[in-house]
Amino acid sequence: SSGINAEWPLRPGGTTELxxxxxxxxxxxxxxxxxxxxxxxxTQLCGVPEPCHGLRLVGSSVLGICHVAAxxxxxxxxxxxxxxxxxxxxxxxxxxGGCVLSTVEGEQFDLTKRRIIAASSEKLALKLQSKIGxxxxxxxxxx
Numbered sequence: 004s005s006g007i008n009a010e011w012p013l014r015p016g017g018t019t020e021l022x023x024x025x026x027x028x029x030x031x032x033x034x035x036x037x038x039x040x041x042x043x044x045x046t047q048l049c050g051v052p053e054p055c056h057g058l059r060l061v062g063s064s065v066l067g068i069c070h071v072a073a074x075x076x077x078x079x080x081x082x083x084x085x086x087x088x089x090x091x092x093x094x095x096x097x098x099x100g101g102c103v104l105s106t107v108e109g110e111q112f113d114l115t116k117r118r119i120i121a122a123s124s125e126k127l128a129l130k131l132q133s134k135i136g137x138x139x140x141x142x143x144x145x146x
Contacts, residue, residue, distance in 0.1 A: 013099035015123035016074040018056075021130050024077035027059045027067045068092035068121045072099040078122040078131050080106060086114045096121050102128045108136045 018024045059076055061067045065088065067079040072095050093103050093114070102125040105111060106118040120135075122128035 013072045013095065014074050015071055015096070015099055015101040016077050017123065018077040019124050019126040019130075021055050021127070021134070024055050024127060024131075025057045025059065025075075026055050026131070027061055027070060027076040027079040028081050029061050029064060029067055064088045064119075065092040068096055068119070071101055071121045071123060072096040074123070078120065078127055080118075080120045080131060080135060082106065082118045084117050084119060089119055090114055093119075093121070104128045104132055106132060106135050108132055 056077075059070075061070065064079075064081055064084050067076070067081070068089060069092050070076045071079050072092075096103060102122050103112050104120045104122070104125075105113065105116060106120055107116075110116070112119065120128050120131050122131060
């Protein structure tokens with residue numbers, strides 16, 4: 004069993020509805036496509052909440068994904084990540100019982116595709132995917 008320590012196991016939250024979900028994302032840096040990627044993420048931020056319970060922007064994708072694993076937030080998504088930005092956190096989330104999807108409907112999650120939805124449940128991940136998937140081609144489908 005994965006956990007922060009022996010007394011505090013990692014356990015994603017049980018929220019399955021976007022209207023009750025605390026969502027998380029962040030902005031990327033250090034890329035020649037930084038502005039394009041961040042414009043895409045802003046478009047998604049504006050297009051997703053149905054409304055949601057709240058939105059948090061954290062400064063680290065690893066931290067954001069691990070926040071889902073710990074139950075601090077219900078879902079995290081972002082485009083423009085590199086493998087090293089998410090690989091370890093994906094393992095932690097999956098070991099804790101969370102779900103990882105691509106942001107593109109019907110596409111298998113792939114670390115090399117540079118896009119992720121990390122959620123406390125598959126039901127919530129699929130709902131989020133249906134909201135942000137159509138917004139991808141606005142700026143950068145392949146960022």
